Amino acid sequence: MARYTGPKTKIDRIFGEPILGNGKYLGKNPNPPGQHGANRKRKQLGEYALQLKEKQKAKYTYGVLERQFRSTFDEASRRKGVTGDNLIQLLEARLDNTVYRLGIVSSRPAARQLVSHKHITVNGEVVNIPSFRLKAGDIIGLKPKSDDNSAVTSMIKGKNPKINWLDWNETEKKGTFIAYPERENVPENIKVQLIVELYSK
Missing domain, CATH: 3.10.290.10 (RNA-binding S4 domain)
Known part of the structure; x- marks a missing residue:
């Protein structure tokens, strides 16, 4: 069964949020993983990088790999209504x-x-x-x-x-x-519009 099995704290540090764990180690070391931590990152991410990061956050949050996530997005785009809201509803279901x-x-x-x-x-x-x-x-x-x-x-x-x-x-x-839940009732901090923009390129 395909699923992410890597280090959870590393993912939490990438996003600065407790995506996969309880976040107790974020207080000790909130910097992104890697030899140079925050210093190796550009101060401001580009548009594509922000969109990609948001998609990755959604995938890790719900435990879905790329192929299944793309399939879910395609179904969300075929449904009536706002694609981003549909995507969250399908993931929540x-x-x-x-x-x-x-x-x-x-x-x-x-x-x-x-x-x-x-x-x-x-x-x-x-x-x-x-x-x-x-x-x-x-x-x-x-x-x-x-x-x-x-x-x-x-x-x-x-x-x-x-x-x-x-x-x-x-x-x-x-x-x-x-x-299906309304988007404003889902507590996850995911900017679904960035994901829609990424897949719309």
Whole structure:
């Protein structure tokens, strides 16, 4: 299964944000990686560099490699509405991302692993494809054997109240994908217009 397996702190330092980790090392060394740190970088990035950096940030954030990201962008551009908003909505509708948003696990990589190891169900059926795209009304939960596994249930922390496009039932340990989110409700700091401009060249 294709995914990024390199050093997470290095990615956080490239973007100056906790993209893949909790960001605890950014306070110690916030400079970009490399022998000369911030000094080897130009003070001001060019237009193309800014667009490319934003695309890379989105890819690392959602754990998507280039081919799948491009395919998602192409679908977003075919849909009605604003392409950038469509792109974020499609990325947010991924099963691994939704498992993370519901608070079943604390990170997207952990959510991806949980899905891949067949712990997650959608509408009662086990789904082990992290990129599985959810639709409004889909119900996400743990399969019965996983629900009795303390190693799995101990990770559950519950949904952030600000994630209003999902509903979480603490008693049944099930979540509902209510609708695609509005762009302003998604907390990720991604300038989607720069990604659109990059792919429009």
